[in-house]
Amino acid sequence: MDIHNDENIKMYFYENRLKTFEGWPFDEDCECNAENMAKAGFIHTPSKTSPDVAMCFFCLKELEGWQPEDDPVEEHKSHSSSCTFITLKKKVEELTVKEFFNLQKEQCKFVVNKSCNEAVTKFEEAAKLRKAAIIRTAMGEE
Template identity: 80%
Template sequence: MDPYNEEDIKMYFFENRLKTFEGWPFDEDCKCTPENMAKAGFIHTPSENSPDTAMCFFCLKELEGWEPEDDPQKEHKSHSPSCHFIALKKKVEELTVEEFFKLQKEKQKFILNKSCNENITKFEEAAKLKRADIIKRATGEE
């Protein structure tokens, strides 16, 4: 895991996040325009079933089911109050190198946490299946 991966670093910049919103279902006359979504740190991560899924590039919080009146800044803050990106008081371009490295360290914590949680979930699901299999064998229900 490279914390200074070029593709990853690109998402700190508004223009690169904005480019991900091709095909975004909300455009004019609403609060969750591609511009407002990108300003709030989101990138568009659609799936077949959810064309309006967006994820914060920093804290990795995914949100879907957007409504035209949803304010991306407020939604981001309410669903991920510990996100350091949404709490920034200045533009990325104005950060010192030290501030950027501190921010990147916090981002790595989000990445590690998400990865660990996904692995724990996989392990628990596998353990549940194995337990059911053992019980079947022990009771002769094969």
């Protein structure tokens, strides 16, 4: 994920996050409606098997299994307490250039962390497969 591209920068703004919630399974009578989800920093990232997956565009935390009474801000804070975006005291439009760049720096940390975790997971899975192959070879099964 390139956090410096125009699409990512657009997600700082509520209206652009809200546009991602086309097909969101919860209506305006629910606490976790599209408007409240977008206000909490989420974008809609559904899959074929999980239509209610939402991810914070900033900290990249994905949540699913939403219930109509779930408060998106509280859920976001409880699952990603280190997300700087959800704790902003100002609207994005009110940030100084310096504050915005500091916010971008914080987002870089989330992106790098997620990327590293994915690489480690991929490596560990490959290592398990390789270990199993070595054991099969040692046991004369191949």
